[in-house]
Each structure stands twice: as C-alpha cells, then as structure tokens.
Amino acid sequence: MKVSGLKINGITDPVGFSFDRILCSWKVTDTSAKRQQRVRIQISATEDFSGILYEKEGSELCSNETKLDFFPEPCTRYYWRVTVTADNGETASSKPAFFETGKMNQPWTARWIGASREDTFHPVLTKQFSIGKRIKKARLYICGLGLYEAYVNGKKAGNEYLAPFLNDYEACYQYQTYDVTRLLKDFAAGEKKCENQELEEENTIEILLGKGWYMGTFGLKNQSCLFGDEMKAIAELHVDYEDGSQEVIGTDESWKYRGSDIEDSGIYMGEIYNHSLWEKRENPWKKVEIKTAPGRLTERYSLPVVAKEELHPKEIIHTPAGETVVDFGQNHAGFMEFEADFPKGTRIVIECGEVLQNGNFYHDNYRDAKSEFVYVSDGRKEKVRPHFTYFGYRYLKISGWPFEVTRTSIVSKVIYSDMERTGYFVTSNPKINRLYENCLWGMKSNFIDLPTDCPQRSERLGWTGDAQVFAPTASYHMDTRAFYRKFLKDLHSEQQRADGAIPNYIPSKGDFGTASVWGDAGTFIPALLYRDFGSLEELREFYPMMREWVDYMHRVDIRNGETGFFRNGFQFGDWLALDGSTEQSFKGSTDDDYIGTVYYYQSVSLTAQAARELGYEEEAEKYEKLAGKIRNAVLDEYFTATGRFALDTQASYIIALKFGLYRDKERLIRQFQERLKKDAYKIRCGFVGAPLLCMTLGENKMEKLAYDFIFQEEFPSWLYCVNLGATTIWERWNSLLPDGSISGTGMNSLNHYAYGSVVEFFYAYIAGIRPAEPGYKKAIIAPVPDMRLHFCKCCYHSASGNYVSEWKIDNNGIFHLHVEIPFGCEAKVQLPxxxxxKEQLFAGCYDFSYQPDQDFRKIYDENTRLSQIAKDSEVLNILKEDLPAAYQMVMSRNPEHMERSLNELKDLFFMGITPEAADKAIKKISSLERWEI
Structure with a gap:
C-alpha cells in the first residue's frame, strides 16, 4: 500500500502561500484493500518527526479534504505525513511533505524602493552585503511592481516567471517566498580561502523590474499605466545562522539602482533587450528613492507560472516573401529562448504569428499587440529570453540572425500555471485525438495565472464567460482547484467594488459592465469546484460571492418591477452564434431576455443548493422560493399551457434542457430534434449553446446525435478546424476559410478555448466517467461506445483517486470494458x-467481455439519415434496387432530402415509395455489419 499525492489547499509542498485555513488531501494506491479503517495526520517541526506539533486521527478523515485545526507561525517550515490503515490490515505512511508559511502578520521592516521619477528606464535594484557566519537557512520575501525577477549572486531566485503575476492591485499585492540558502556565499565558503584572507563573503542581490499588467499597455481600451506609473520593489532577505542568530536585509535607502538592458517591455508589445542601450550615455549607480504603494502586501495565492514544456522547431521555412520563419508545429503560449554568440551590434527581431497566409508570415489578427522580441548583442555569449512578457504563437519570423537559422538555433518554453495533469484520453481515431489535444493546448495557453480568452492579441483578459463555460472541461484536464481559487478571489474582490455585480472580465479597472452567462461564473464555478473536488470549506469561502451575485440580479429585477426576469442592458447573448443576421454577426438569434433569465434561474438554484450543503437552511429556502418564481416566469412567458416552446433556436432548447426548464420534456426534445433537422444537423449556436450541446444531448439519451456532431467535418464543426491544421481551438467556427485564408482580423483568435468544452463529453460519455457525489467518492462509469471509434482509453485522477475506463470493440463484435476504481471509492458501472x-463496484480493477444485445457493428437503423449512408456503396445498391426514388434523393445531394431518416421514407407515397418497400430496405440495411467506417 502506498500513500502519496499529499497536498495542502490543493498544492504540493506550498511555500509562502496564504494558510488562512489548512485543508489537506492525499491518495492511497497499490493495495487490494477497499477502504480505510483509520487515518492519522501528523505535523512536525522536523523532517524526521522527532518534534511532532499536531496530530489528528480518526476513521472519518476524508482523503480529498480534511481540515486541520493547526495554526502555523510565520516564516516556518512544517513537515506532515499521513498514515492509513486499511480494511485488510495493511498500514502505510506517506513520505514527508511540507508546507512553509510566509511573513503572515509580521510587520515589514523593508520599504518600497525604486528609481527617481526622472529616470523612466527599466531599473535594476541592487545591494551588496557580507556574511561571516555559517548559514542555516535563507528566505527571500519579495514583491515587485509591475513584474520582477530576483537574482542572488547572479542566479535567479525561484523557477517561476511573470511574478508577482496579475494582482487585484486596488486591494493587495502578492509577495513570493524563495528558498535562497544555496545561492548565498557564507563563512563555510570563506574557510576554503587562504589563511591570510578574510572569512566574510560578499553577496549581491539584484531585482530586475518590468511593467507587466500593472503599468504597461493592457485592456480593451489599450490603456497604459493602468494601476501605477512607477516600477518599484520591496524585499526582505531573512538569513538564519547556525549559531541561532538572524539577520534581515531589507530594501531601504542603502540600495542602489541604474538602468537595465531592457529598453522596453509590455504584455502586448513584447520586449526589447538591448545591450547597447547604455553604450553612448552614462548609466551610473544611484541611490534609490523610497516609494509608496497603496495596496497591502499579502501572502501569495497565485500558483507559480513555470516552464512546463519545451518545444523544438519542426521546420525552418523560407517563405515566398523571403522571410525566415520557424514553425514549432503547435500553437501555444510562452517565450522563445536561444544561445547568443553574435557579433557586437547584431540586432535580432523575432515576431510571433499563429498561421501562415499564402505561405508567408502573418499576424494581423493580433490587433494592436506587437508581440515582438528584439535582442541587440554586445558580442557576449549568453542564453537569451524575454523577462517580462509572454507570447501566443506557433510561428516565429526571425530577422537579423547573422547565420543560418536551424532547428537547433532556438527553442520555445511553454508556460502556464503549475497544475497537475489529471485527465488522459485517447481513441482509435486520429482526428478525435487531435481535437482532444487542441482543447488541452487551448487550456495550457490560457491558464497563465488567470483564465484568459486568448494568449496572443491585445486582449488576454480574464473573461468570465469563457471561464464559466470551460470550467467543467478544465477540471477533467487538470487539478484546477488552487488555480480557480485565485481567479475567484480576484473576481470576488472586484465584485465587492461593483455592488454585487460580477464584471465581464478582470482586471476591469472600474469597467463594471456585467452580463448573464459571463457574470454567472460567480455561481457556476464555485458549484463546479464543489462537485469535482468535494470541498465544503471552499464552497463556504465562495458562497458569499454566489449570494451577492444573485442578490444583485434580484435587485435589478425589483427595479424593473419584479417580473422574474433579469434585464440589465447589454447582454452578449449566444455570442458568435451562426444564426444571427449573418454568420459573421456578433450575436445569434436567441432572445437575450430568455438567456439572461434562464441563467438567473440557474444561478439562484445553485446558490440554494450551496446553502443547503452548508447548512444555511433559511437562505436555502429563500433562494429555492426565488428560483421557483423565476421558473414560473420563464414557463409563463416562453411555454404554452400544453408545453410547446415559443422560441426556436438551438441555444434556446439546449439551455432549457440543460437547466430543466420545461412543462413537457418529451415535447421539448421533439421540438429540439425538429430544429436540428431544419438546420441540417449543423451547429448554429455560439458561446452559450455550443459548449453545452453534446453534454445536453448525452444527458437526454441522445448520445448518438452528439457523436454525429463531433464527427462532422464540414463547416461548421469541430473537425473542420482539425482538417485545416488547427492545433488549438478557434474563436470562430470559420476563423479560417476552406482555402486556409483567415476570415477576418477584428476578432479572430486561433487559440480560444471556449468551444473546446466539447471535450467534457469525451470524458463524461465516451469514456463515461462522471461524479455521483461531490469529490468523486462515488462515481458513475457509463461509457457510450460508437462504432466510429474502435477503442477508447481514459483515466481521470480525481480528487479521490484514479478512475479508469477503457473499452474496445473487436471486429467480431465482442465488447470489452476495463474499469478501475480507486481506494475508498465506489462506482455504479453501467455496461452498454x-x-x-449495472454493477455497484468498490475499489479495484474489473474486466468485462461480452457480446452486446445490440451489435455495435450494426450502425444503421430506421433513424439513420440519408446523409449518413451517402458514402456506403452497399447501402446505395440496396436503395437502388429496392427504393430507386430514395437512391435518386441521395444522388441529388439536396440538403432537404439528405436529412430525412430511413423511417421517413415510408411517408413519401407521392414519390412512389410504399411502406412495405421501405420496411424491406430498412431491414436489409439494418442487418449490415460495419467495423471500418
């Protein structure tokens, strides 16, 4: 038996984070046991656990969340371990894990420092100091605005980039804690010197500053100096010596500064790293100035942004325009890095792009974002990268490189927040696998400290609508608990300045515009996190945000006469849907008031459910009653007394079914199916409808239809993008036209994750892994195979352990299912x-093989549409012989005919088709077996 995966507040070995409450989690593997009998959690001051400070023991301690009533001290590292005794008598203890506090309530002795206002360059701040004792440990507590990198004796502190990340600057600034013990030179190093030399060692600390989100050009209005107009830093180096003494070296008047070689930097613009910047002018060291900062310093709550992967060039392209372009083969977010060994004065310009046009470099869709890295060499040999920006790109155009650019000349560092990968999925179909990877890469590219809409153009904002629709998929892909906690914390902070409204994006800088679906991130994401991670404490933390959002909507309704509707001015509606005035319109045809009110209803319902889970009975009843009023308002306005739905768009049906708003469900489903048929089973919905389309079909036993949408390859479809070479998800269904040309530049990102939400269906229905209770202590494993896939392999490392669902269809029709259920969990397995x-199974591995009662290879039935048999020569021969009129319908490719089902042919007496003849043909077609489709 093995106990591993120890996390505090969803983070492995957190250092310097906020520990306002301590929630620990762990996992048990490698055992035949089913359940735990006893758990003991210990916290120690020492790694060998000779100084145990706290214990908690019991049979009820939960592996996906146990709250510890332990109150840590500032600037202290604690070790902890978990010991589990199982129902088969096995006992195992984890390896020691740790967590370390920051300064907490300790006052700062350091001061904010920076350059003189007259000096507008990017400064580097420095301090030299001596150490004449042996060091036990050293920690650097530091924050820099807008961005910083700290160096101790020339080596970077920590492995993260873009610190202190995006902060709610109007409220607080995060500081980071770095272990710099090994970067310092101390008495032990001095002892190695000759006897006639001093034993004190000189050390240097440097802080390099950049603009970042704090004072660079950023936001929809391309504002600059958004939150401040000076770069500044505050830092304390705490050195503990072996003799028990401590020294604190803080930023103060004794520090010096001068201009760095960074000529300019910005999130949108890029960076100019110029070694000749000070060649013809003086750059002396000067005394720093003491600065002020209005926000309070707080322990970090952002996950580190780190280089998670490294990409190497797939191809060096010499374009028709004479450009040198590096193709990394994958759209992503990060920065480039190369070894510089160039003649003095060499000026290299690197530009970023997502797509080629006519074989040439292109980035007009980046709007105002220059997205450029410029490097000017002074002849030194060094490793070069940008410091204070990141880019979204697949292609780099390189100008000024003095030698031939090769595939070994440059690499790309893929950066995103340091989250554990939890979901894995692969099938027999390469295009479906590519679609899955595109979704995953869209998440990697847009989870850089906050969930952004895109990583490349002059936007990169925390759009709440995009975050809301994608959150269920994201939480299959990765452990998002700590990541979303940061996002929600910032979101709630902005909400409190907006009287309960949730902004459409953050940072909003006072633009408190709010809209349905977008603002509903404030209820949907906390509810989702509770469903997937099972943390009541975290639900409690964000319940006030849920309550404040629905109370805000209710106040708006009261001002409007308390009709039960949420009408609040501008609404995004079904954004970028194809059923608007034109296929390029911003909004679809679904009624804005309807969408707003349905989401109002669902947010109130989720808040009521959260209140019930938390034991807030009065509030639960209050919101349940309000939800009932909203529901009745929707039903009275949009449904007839007999259950007919008055609206007729894809998105309107999808959200009615998704959130259970109808009088007659079966009638609503029939209307929905009629709408889909009128649309020739093509996607017509946008940001509201499309992310929910396949899941809603799955939840209403229309999984085959969901497969149909997934496997479509013509525009608009998910595989249309794959067929045009997409390696991420696009913002628009037709971001590229069939000839590969871009459809427009005004709002056209090739790396937008919202439509990647379809992958939730992959996990939940193709593989069939779904939660049966919060945190996956109980799950449902109910795969829905389809012959278009010969196999599916999926594993999901849930908060409670690893679930596996793998199925395969043999060419003889035998179906195989392999299931794994983690320790301490159970699952209802539904065999297709x-x-x-159905099998109610506990922890363990299980295998099933059987001949299905309906052969998967018999892919046709009376509901098969003519469009689905148009390429099957054997079926066409049957139609040609038995139903020549139907054969001619298929050959005509008339869209009206192609979406008729085989069963509907029975009604076409006016075309000479009799029910008897149709039945005969259907019987023959239904008996056909297909394995290769």
Missing part, C-alpha cells in the same frame, strides 16, 4: 447494450 446490466 447488456440488457440494462
């Missing part, structure tokens, strides 16, 4: 096409 067989 087995006469309704």
């Amino acid at each position: 096409r087995s006469g309704g067989r």
